[in-house]
Amino acid sequence: MKYSVVIPAAGSGTRMKANQNKLFLDLMGKPLIAHTLKLFEEDAWCSKIILAGKPDEFQIFNEIIKKEGFCKIEALVAGGSDRQESVKKGLDSLKGDEIVLIHDGARPLVDIKLVHQLVMETEKTGAAILAVPLKDTIKKAYNKKIVETIDREALWAAQTPQGFKLSTIKAAHEKAVLSGVKGTDDASLLEALGQAVTIVHGDYRNIKVTTPEDLVVAEHFITGRET
Ligand SMILES: Nc1ccn([C@@H]2O[C@H](COP(=O)(O)OP(=O)(O)OP(=O)(O)O)[C@@H](O)[C@H]2O)c(=O)n1
Numbered sequence: 001m002k003y004s005v006v007i008p009a010a011g012s013g014t015r016m017k018a019n020q021n022k023l024f025l026d027l028m029g030k031p032l033i034a035h036t037l038k039l040f041e042e043d044a045w046c047s048k049i050i051l052a053g054k055p056d057e058f059q060i061f062n063e064i065i066k067k068e069g070f071c072k073i074e075a076l077v078a079g080g081s082d083r084q085e086s087v088k089k090g091l092d093s094l095k096g097d098e099i100v101l102i103h104d105g106a107r108p109l110v111d112i113k114l115v116h117q118l119v120m121e122t123e124k125t126g127a128a129i130l131a132v133p134l135k136d137t138i139k140k141a142y143n144k145k146i147v148e149t150i151d152r153e154a155l156w157a158a159q160t161p162q163g164f165k166l167s168t169i170k171a172a173h174e175k176a177v178l179s180g181v182k183g184t185d186d187a188s189l190l191e192a193l194g195q196a197v198t199i200v201h202g203d204y205r206n207i208k209v210t211t212p213e214d215l216v217v218a219e220h221f222i223t224g225r226e227t
């Protein structure tokens with residue numbers, strides 16, 4: 001089984017409150033994005049990587065790629081004003097109809113065995129995501145006034161990678177642009193078209209490094225993995 005992967009990495013890291021793109025922050029001696037890229041560089045199932053970044057950060061990305069000796073990065077494309085746009089620009093550089101995964105640059109800890117399970121599920125159903133069941137009770141509230149407790153039995157926290165047939169996800173992004181549909185993940189663009197997306201049970205360690213404490217957690221998980 002082979003797949004391509006699009007890695008959106010053109011964000012601003014606002015919630016990280018760092019003075020640089022959070023993907024360049026040090027994690028165990030190398031930039032966070034280097035850990036994410038390494039996962040796919042070392043996966044024999046991965047045929048190519050498309051990286052979407054900010055043009056004014058291309059030099060930093062290229063320095064990291066050169067230093068780490070990465071060789072699967074087929075294209076470094078200019079990202080967009082939001083994640084959806086960055087992903088679309090990455091997809092636009094792909095042809096054919098193989099499986100494509102879309103994986104946040106900010107998720108450096110995904111287990112490659114789960115990636116393979118996702119690829120096989122995507123092969124079977126055409127669209128699938130990694131997700132984990134929620135562990136907290138979820139409230140709906142307005143101005144901090146609780147209006148409803150949501151039954152969490154049917155709720156999952158979506159992660160990445162998210163896997164699709166390339167033609168399916170490209171069409172969904174195109175239609176989203178035409179209709180103005182916005183989604184914080186790629187599966188939601190298929191859902192908006194009434195298309196089915198299946199879940200592969202993921203791993204709570206596959207965190208998205210978003211706020212400062214996430215970097216501490218990520219370091220802990222990497223240290224634990226290497227012992
Ligand atoms: N215009 C954007 C915004 C986000 N991303 C990428 O999408 C992934 C998930 O986004 P998030 O974790 O929200 O990153 P940021 O948008 O940088 O964070 P924040 O929302 O705190 O600014 C990240 O790898 C980020 O680099 C992107 O490629 N292009």
Ligand SMILES: C[C@](O)(CO)[C@H](O)COP(=O)(O)O
Nearest residue numbers: 083104158159160184185208
């Ligand atoms: C794609 C994602 O990681 C799935 O949980 C999430 O939607 C990204 O959200 P962000 O606000 O762009 O980090």
